[in-house]
Amino acid sequence: MNVFERLYDASITIGGHGITWREIVGNLFGLASAIGGMRRKVWAWPIGIIGNALLFTVFFALGFTAHGGQVMFGQAGRQVFFILTSLYGWMLWHRNRRGRADDAPAVQPRWATMTERAGYIGFWIVGVLVCQWLFRVIGVGWNPPDFYYWADAWIFVGSIVATFAMARGWVDFWLAWLAVDLVGVPELIHFQYYPSAALYAIYAAFVVWGFFVWLRISRAKGRTTEPTGQVVPS
Numbered sequence: 001m002n003v004f005e006r007l008y009d010a011s012i013t014i015g016g017h018g019i020t021w022r023e024i025v026g027n028l029f030g031l032a033s034a035i036g037g038m039r040r041k042v043w044a045w046p047i048g049i050i051g052n053a054l055l056f057t058v059f060f061a062l063g064f065t066a067h068g069g070q071v072m073f074g075q076a077g078r079q080v081f082f083i084l085t086s087l088y089g090w091m092l093w094h095r096n097r098r099g100r101a102d103d104a105p106a107v108q109p110r111w112a113t114m115t116e117r118a119g120y121i122g123f124w125i126v127g128v129l130v131c132q133w134l135f136r137v138i139g140v141g142w143n144p145p146d147f148y149y150w151a152d153a154w155i156f157v158g159s160i161v162a163t164f165a166m167a168r169g170w171v172d173f174w175l176a177w178l179a180v181d182l183v184g185v186p187e188l189i190h191f192q193y194y195p196s197a198a199l200y201a202i203y204a205a206f207v208v209w210g211f212f213v214w215l216r217i218s219r220a221k222g223r224t225t226e227p228t229g230q231v232v233p234s
Contacts, residue, residue, distance in 0.1 A: 026054030089167030
């Protein structure tokens with residue numbers, strides 16, 4: 001076994017369960033990204049991408065099941081979409097920052113419009129219906145309970161919605177994350193991903209805090225001259 005393989009498979013045992021350091025470190029990067037997002041800092045996006053890459057290897061990569069888990073397509077697939085959506089958010093927030101003070105926030109929080117809200121809710125509903133069916137067709141190489149497909153589809157699509165909404169600067173994104181966490185925590189506990197479940201529980205508390213922070217800012221400043229998360233034509 002070479003150095004890379006040792007690092008890749010490095011784990012600790014907590015409560016009789018082996019947990020890879022990739023899972024722990026990936027979730028810590030995710031938490032740091034969430035803090036940066038609440039503070040409206042551009043660095044939140046690249047930090048989050050690193051965490052997403054690590055967590056993808058946890059939920060999908062070969063050799064993972066040696067640590068007592070199961071391949072979870074929704075959890076793994078959402079890391080890929082996190083990376084893609086995060087690249088979009090990174091570009092958008094960086095663009096919003098051009099010509100502004102170094103300590104200026106990258107986005108001005110606002111609620112999604114009724115049209116925007118109807119759009120992402122519709123996408124979420126249709127996406128869950130399609131993805132749970134797709135996950136069943138693809139199969140996961142083991143015999144999961146029926147709720148797994150619905151839960152993973154909910155988490156997968158909801159995570160895409162939440163990340164996109166964050167990139168646009170919508171206050172709604174915090175509520176979308178809370179809806180994801182309310183399903184994600186029980187699912188992760190059921191499948192013994194305890195560090196991720198613990199971090200998700202912390203996220204849920206943090207999400208409530210972040211929601212009120214962005215809500216206060218959106219009420220105090222309204223639609224000011226700060227960027228709203230919309231793409232500005234060149």
